[in-house]
Structures are given as structure tokens and as C-alpha cells.
Amino acid sequence: MKIKMLALIMVLSAVSVGAQDVEGPKFGKGILNIVGKDSTWSMNFSARMQLLSTTSWDYSDDTYGKASSNFLVRRARLKFSGFAYSPKLKYKMELGLSNRDISGASEFTGNSPNYILDAVVMWNFYENFELWAGQTKLPGNRERVISSANLQLVDRSLLNSRFNIDRDMGLQLRHHIDVSESFVIKEMFAVSQGEGRNVTTGNLGGHQYTGRVEILPLGEFEGKGDYSGGDLKRESTPKLALGATYDFNNNAVKNRSNQGSYMANDLGFYETNISTLFIDAMFNYKGLSIMAEYSNRDAEDAIAKNSDGTATGDTVQVGNGFNVQSGYVFPSNWEVTGRYTTIDLDQNITGKDVENQYTLGLSKYIVGHKLKVQTDVSYTTIGGENDGLMYRLQLDVHF
Incomplete structure (x- = not known):
């Protein structure tokens, strides 16, 4: 793995040296844009980092205790995108380099760091139809699909951390219908392995099936603002996006569908069908933004068992979540945002x-x-x- 990282650094260094006399793109548009001499391929290379400071206090005995602080590189990533052979065949690859990005190495990932976030090819094979193949985000809750580079607050909500279905390996079919100039419907369907990203041991349970429908009754958002935190574009007319996702993981072996930890038992792994529902909405108008999400997770049998029926101690994290946040971007590009999140897991099952x-x-x-x-x-x-306070400060730089 060290050899691979060294090779990557050498390639990037070579590109940097070779590009010293080349005029680069505008800030935020990538480090390097390349188009093949015969126009049969292109590549945009970009990088980004997030530097985070967190301080927290736990409340006990009618007082807040000693502060606990943490400083880290929250995210450090390299991104490659473009087209291959034809503009109708696009690709995206994203690599994570920070400790938080690559954590989670296990026997199921070949005991290797999780460098690969996205490695996906997108083929516009007919009119408004696209077929995606590879590893990327599933069409789950809106907050998760919004890039961590475009968040309205320092990080995503508790709803996302408890219920999201994140990335997986498989196929996705996407389509949109332009009912009129101001009414758009989008449909997405995915079939995936069902155990998250970078799994190398093969499928242990069944497969995962995800369907999503989005309705934009007031037309498309400017600059894809329906998947970006805050109304930085200051929409001149009201824009609304409504979405719903249903995810079914057949014979899932993890306690949060394709996320969380594996549920082991005396036969190997406990399997149960897990379903997850998301309903969300986004509204933007003249600097005001409102985003709301509801989630629900259920399982056929949420208590993991051994072959003799005794409980293993693992449980599927079933329950509900709700998140709403709103912000206003002032003309000076300062934004004030408020968020409320509630997580109500089934106490009888999860405790x-x-x-x-x-x-x-x-x-x-x-x-x-x-x-x-x-x-x-x-x-x-x-x-x-049990109360707690947390203060965070973060710097984002995206080339």
C-alpha cells in the first residue's frame, strides 16, 4: 500500500512540474483540466481539505465538566472526473486520504485502508436515461447525497449518521422527465451488493434495492442548488424539491442496513430483511433555505439470534429520525443557520x-x-x- 501511495505522489508531482508554465483553471474549478488531442477523453483533477477543531463538554452533577478538544484533518480528498471516448460516457473517481476517510479496514475490505470513495462510470445511453456502474452514493436521503464540500453547517445531522445508506457497489438507472419548463420529475433505481463500500469478500447476505423519486414543481434549482447547502445562488423565484426513497436490503448482515457493524452468530452471520424510508424537501428563495428530512428503519426481526434462538446482543437500529434546518445568506455572504434533529430508536429493541x-x-x-x-x-x-455541549470550527479549501 505504501508503494501505491508513493506512486500516486510521484504522479501528482510530475503533473505539478509539467504544469508550471500552464495557466490553470479559475479557483474552485479544479487544479488541472485536460482534453485529449483527438477530443476522445477529458479529465478534471481537483483537491480539497477540511480542517476541523472540536471542543465538547459533558453535563453531570449539575455542572459541565472539563472541556475535551480535538484537532484533525477531517477530510482530505483527490477527485478526478471527465469523459471517456464520448461525452455520453462520463466517469468520477474520488480518493480519501485523511484518517477519517480511510478508517474501517477489516477482513471484509482485505484489511486495507478505504481509500476509494467513488469509482463510477455514467453512460447516457438513450435520451434522458443514464446507467451508472461502480461504487458511489446510493440515491438515499438528500443530506447524505449533498457533498460534504457543500454542507450548510460544519457536518451532517444525527439523522444522517444513524440512518444513511451511504455508498455501495452496483448498478443504478437514472431518468428524468421534463413535464414542462417549470416541472421536472426524476427517478432513480439501484441494485447493489448491500454491505457498503470497498468490500472485497463478496456478498455475505442478499442484495440491496433502492428506489427514489424527486419532484421539482417549480423547476430546476440554479447551479444544482437542490443538492447544495444554503441558497448561495439567491434564487430569484421560489424553488422546491420533494423527494422520497425506499431501500430494501434483503438478508442484511449489518445492523444499519449496509452500514454499521456486522451481526455475527454461531453460524457465521445473522441475516434479516431491513427496510429504510426517507422523505425530504428543499426550499430556496432569495437567500432563504429550508431543508427537512424524515427517516424510518424497520427489520423483519431486529434482534440478532444464534441458531438456538438465543440473542447475540446485536440489534438492528430500527426507529425514526427527523431533521429540519433553515438558514439565510446575507448579501455579504455571511449565513446564519439553525437546525433541530431528533432520533427516536425503538428503546425496547435498541435500549x-x-x-x-x-x-x-x-x-x-x-x-x-x-x-x-x-x-x-x-x-x-x-x-x-444526559446533556452535552459541542463547539466546532472548520476551514474548507477546495481547488
């Missing part, structure tokens, strides 16, 4: 109390989402008793 979180954030967009400073403070309560 977990209701968790509520309240977040207030402030962002300064220097060059949109490409160069920004964000800070937020969150107050979290679990079961109405």
Missing part, C-alpha cells in the same frame, strides 16, 4: 433513549463553498437527562 440536538451555525462564504469558514455550537440531550 437507547430519545436523542435531541439543537445547532446554531455561522458561515462565511469567501468563494462560495470552495473557500469558507464555518462554526457551530450544538446542545444535545439524551433521554432528557
Whole structure:
């Protein structure tokens, strides 16, 4: 693996040296844009990083305890995109380099770091139809599909961390219908392995099936603003996006569908059917943005068992979540954002109390989402008793 990383660094260094006298793209549009001499291929190479500071306090005995601080490179990534042979055949590859990006190595990933985030080919084979093949985000909840580079707050909500279906390996079919100039319907369907990204051991349970429908009754958002945090484009007319996703993981072996931990038992792995539902909405108008999401996860039998019927101690994380956030971007490109999230897992199965979180954030967009400073403070309560405060400060730089 060290040899591979060294080779990657050497390639990037060579590109850098070779491009010293070449005029690069505008800031935020990538480091290098290349088009083949015969126009049969193209590549855009870009990089980004997020530097994060977190300070938290736990509440006990009627007082907040000593602060706990953490400084880290939250994300550091390289991105490659373009087309191969024909503009109708596009590709995207994204590599993660930070410890948080590559964590999770196990026997199921060949005991190797999880460098690969996306490796997908997208073929526009007929009119408004696209076939995707490879590893990428499933068409799940809106907040998850929004890139971490384009978030309205420092990071995603508790709803996303508890319920999202993230990335997986498989096929996706996507299509959109332009009912009129101001009414668009989008449909997405995916068949995937069902155990998350970079799994090399093959499918242990069944497969995963995901369907999503989106309705944009007031037309497309400017600059794909329906998948970007905050109304930085300051939509001149109201824009609304409504979406719903249903995900079915057949014979799932992880406790959060294709995420979470494997549920082992005396025969190998416990399997059960897991279904996840997402309903979400996005509204933007003149700097005001509102995003809301509801999630529900259920399982055929949420308590993992051995062959003799005894419980293993693992449970599927079934329950509900709700998240709503709203912000306003001032003409000076400062934004104030508020968020409320509640997580209500089935206590009889998971043993977990209701968790509520309240977040207030402030962002300064220097060059949109490409160069920004964000800070937020969150107050979290679990079961109405265990409280906590968290303060975060983050710098984003995206070339």
C-alpha cells in the first residue's frame, strides 16, 4: 500500500512540474483540466481539505465538566472526473486520504485502508436515461447525497449518521422527465451488493434495492442548488424539491442496513430483511433555505439470534429520525443557520433513549463553498437527562 501511495505522489508531482508554465483553471474549478488531442477523453483533477477543531463538554452533577478538544484533518480528498471516448460516457473517481476517510479496514475490505470513495462510470445511453456502474452514493436521503464540500453547517445531522445508506457497489438507472419548463420529475433505481463500500469478500447476505423519486414543481434549482447547502445562488423565484426513497436490503448482515457493524452468530452471520424510508424537501428563495428530512428503519426481526434462538446482543437500529434546518445568506455572504434533529430508536429493541440536538451555525462564504469558514455550537440531550455541549470550527479549501 505504501508503494501505491508513493506512486500516486510521484504522479501528482510530475503533473505539478509539467504544469508550471500552464495557466490553470479559475479557483474552485479544479487544479488541472485536460482534453485529449483527438477530443476522445477529458479529465478534471481537483483537491480539497477540511480542517476541523472540536471542543465538547459533558453535563453531570449539575455542572459541565472539563472541556475535551480535538484537532484533525477531517477530510482530505483527490477527485478526478471527465469523459471517456464520448461525452455520453462520463466517469468520477474520488480518493480519501485523511484518517477519517480511510478508517474501517477489516477482513471484509482485505484489511486495507478505504481509500476509494467513488469509482463510477455514467453512460447516457438513450435520451434522458443514464446507467451508472461502480461504487458511489446510493440515491438515499438528500443530506447524505449533498457533498460534504457543500454542507450548510460544519457536518451532517444525527439523522444522517444513524440512518444513511451511504455508498455501495452496483448498478443504478437514472431518468428524468421534463413535464414542462417549470416541472421536472426524476427517478432513480439501484441494485447493489448491500454491505457498503470497498468490500472485497463478496456478498455475505442478499442484495440491496433502492428506489427514489424527486419532484421539482417549480423547476430546476440554479447551479444544482437542490443538492447544495444554503441558497448561495439567491434564487430569484421560489424553488422546491420533494423527494422520497425506499431501500430494501434483503438478508442484511449489518445492523444499519449496509452500514454499521456486522451481526455475527454461531453460524457465521445473522441475516434479516431491513427496510429504510426517507422523505425530504428543499426550499430556496432569495437567500432563504429550508431543508427537512424524515427517516424510518424497520427489520423483519431486529434482534440478532444464534441458531438456538438465543440473542447475540446485536440489534438492528430500527426507529425514526427527523431533521429540519433553515438558514439565510446575507448579501455579504455571511449565513446564519439553525437546525433541530431528533432520533427516536425503538428503546425496547435498541435500549437507547430519545436523542435531541439543537445547532446554531455561522458561515462565511469567501468563494462560495470552495473557500469558507464555518462554526457551530450544538446542545444535545439524551433521554432528557444526559446533556452535552459541542463547539466546532472548520476551514474548507477546495481547488
